[in-house]
Amino acid sequence: MKEYVDRAQATAHAAAVVEAYERYVNPSRARLARLMGTDDIEWEAEGAVVRTARGREFIDCLGGFGTFNVGHRHPKVLEAVTKALARIPISTRVLLAAPLAQLAEVLAAITPGELQYTFPVHSGAAAVEGALKLARAATGRKKIVSTQGGFHGKTYGALSATGKRSYREPFEPLVPRFEHVPYGDEAAARAAIDEETAAFIVEPVQGEAGIIVPPDGYLRAVRQRCDEVGALLVVDEVQTGFGRTGYMFGCEHDAVAPDIMTLAKALGGGIFPLGAFVGTERAWRPLIEEPYLHTTTVESLISFEAALATIRVLQEEQLVERSAREGAYFLAELRGLAREFPDVVHEVRGRGLMIGITFARDGQAGFVMAELLAKGVLTAFTLNNPLVMRLEPPLVITRRQIDTVLERMREALAAARQVLG
Numbered sequence: 001m002k003e004y005v006d007r008a009q010a011t012a013h014a015a016a017v018v019e020a021y022e023r024y025v026n027p028s029r030a031r032l033a034r035l036m037g038t039d040d041i042e043w044e045a046e047g048a049v050v051r052t053a054r055g056r057e058f059i060d061c062l063g064g065f066g067t068f069n070v071g072h073r074h075p076k077v078l079e080a081v082t083k084a085l086a087r088i089p090i091s092t093r094v095l096l097a098a099p100l101a102q103l104a105e106v107l108a109a110i111t112p113g114e115l116q117y118t119f120p121v122h123s124g125a126a127a128v129e130g131a132l133k134l135a136r137a138a139t140g141r142k143k144i145v146s147t148q149g150g151f152h153g154k155t156y157g158a159l160s161a162t163g164k165r166s167y168r169e170p171f172e173p174l175v176p177r178f179e180h181v182p183y184g185d186e187a188a189a190r191a192a193i194d195e196e197t198a199a200f201i202v203e204p205v206q207g208e209a210g211i212i213v214p215p216d217g218y219l220r221a222v223r224q225r226c227d228e229v230g231a232l233l234v235v236d237e238v239q240t241g242f243g244r245t246g247y248m249f250g251c252e253h254d255a256v257a258p259d260i261m262t263l264a265k266a267l268g269g270g271i272f273p274l275g276a277f278v279g280t281e282r283a284w285r286p287l288i289e290e291p292y293l294h295t296t297t298v299e300s301l302i303s304f305e306a307a308l309a310t311i312r313v314l315q316e317e318q319l320v321e322r323s324a325r326e327g328a329y330f331l332a333e334l335r336g337l338a339r340e341f342p343d344v345v346h347e348v349r350g351r352g353l354m355i356g357i358t359f360a361r362d363g364q365a366g367f368v369m370a371e372l373l374a375k376g377v378l379t380a381f382t383l384n385n386p387l388v389m390r391l392e393p394p395l396v397i398t399r400r401q402i403d404t405v406l407e408r409m410r411e412a413l414a415a416a417r418q419v420l421g
C-alpha cells in the first residue's frame with residue numbers, strides 16, 4: 001500500500017478534519033475521536049487491513065458492522081464497479097436495468113424457500129421499512145411483533161420495531177401497533193403472534209443487542225406460529241447475511257425460510273450502499289397489483305454490479321465455509337482468554353465471524369477497545385449494549401491476523417486487569 005505523501009502534512013490534515021467535524025459535523029463525534037485516539041483519517045484499505053493518513057495500520061475486526069464481508073476493495077468487486085461506471089452508473093428508471101434483473105435472479109436462487117422478488121433500496125432501515133409496509137399491505141393486518149433489544153434501523157417504521165427505549169423516546173409517538181417480546185423466548189413469541197399480526201420481525205442472531213444467539217429451533221418455532229395464524233415472518237439479515245454467521249443467511253442455521261428477508265450492509269460489497277427486501281409471491285401481491293405503491297428514485301447499476309460480484313466472490317472463495325471455520329477457532333481461543341481473565345471477561349458468544357465479548361463491569365469494554373485501537377485493532381461496542389464488544393472482521397481475515405488479534409487482546413485484557421483492578 002502507498003504511503004501518505006508526507007507525515008507532517010498528514011498530521012496537520014487530520015487535525016483540520018477533526019476541527020471541521022467539531023464545527024460542521026458533530027462536536028461530540030470529534031470529542032470521542034480525540035478521547036479514543038481515532039482522530040486520524042482513514043486513508044486506504046484492502047482485505048482486513050486499514051491504514052490511516054499518518055501511516056497507522058489496523059486489523060479491521062469490526063468489518064464496518066458487517067459491511068466488509070469480502071474485505072475492503074476486493075479486486076473483483078472493484079473491477080465490476082469500474083466497468084459499470086464507464087457505461088451507465090444510474091438507471092434511467094424508464095428503460096430496464098439488466099444487472100437488477102440478474103441480481104434479483106441470483107438472490108432468488110441463493111435465499112431459502114420461496115423468496116422470489118427483490119426490491120432494491122440504499123440502507124438496512126429502508127429495507128426494513130419496505131418489509132413492514134409490505135407485510136401490512138399483504139395481510140391487511142396492522143400488528144407487528146418484534147423483539148426486545150432488537151435492532152432494525154432508525155427510520156420511523158424500523159425504529160418502531162427497534163427495541164431500545166433511549167433511541168425511541170425522543171421521537172415518539174412512533175408507528176402504532178408494535179409489540180416487543182423477549183428474544184429467544186418461544187412461548188412469548190407464540191403468545192404475541194396472533195390472528196391480528198401482520199408480521200413477526202426478527203434477527204437470526206441479535207447484533208446490536210449484544211450478539212445474542214437464540215436457542216436452536218427458535219426460528220423454526222416462530223415460523224410455525226406465523227403459519228398457524230397467517231402472519232408473515234420477516235427475517236432481518238441486514239447484519240447476519242452473506243456468510244457472517246457461517247451460513248449464507250443466518251436463518252439457515254434453523255433451516256427456516258421467511259416470507260420476507262431484509263438485506264443491506266455486505267450486499268454492496270463494501271463499495272456501495274445497497275439494501276434490499278426480498279419476498280415471496282404472497283408477500284409481493286400488493287406490489288404486483290400496484291408497482292408504484294412503494295418506490296424510491298435512484299437505482300444504482302454500480303451497486304447491483306457490486307452485489308453480483310460480491311456474491312460470486314463469496315461463492316468462489318468459499319467465504320461462508322471460512323466464516324464457520326475461522327469463527328469456530330476465534331471463538332474457542334477467545335473463550336480460552338475468558339477463562340484466563342474471568343474478572344474482566346464475563347462471556348464470549350457468537351456464531352461464525354459474528355462474535356461478542358461481554359465484559360464483567362462498566363468501563364472495561366471501553367478501556368479494552370481503546371487499548372486495542374492503540375495496538376492496531378479496530379473493534380466497537382454493540383449499539384444497544386455498551387457492555388459488549390463485537391468482533392465482526394471481514395470473512396477474508398487470515399488465521400495469522402486472527403492470532404495477532406488474540407495476542408493483542410491478551411495484552412489489552414491484562415492491562416484492563418492491572419489498571420481497573
Ligand SMILES: Cc1ncc(COP(=O)(O)O)c(C=O)c1O
Nearest residue numbers: 123124125151152153207238239
Ligand atoms: C439487523 C439490522 N437491521 C437493520 C439495520 C439498519 O441498517 P442501516 O444502518 O443500514 O439503516 C441494522 C444496522 O445495524 C441491523 O443490524
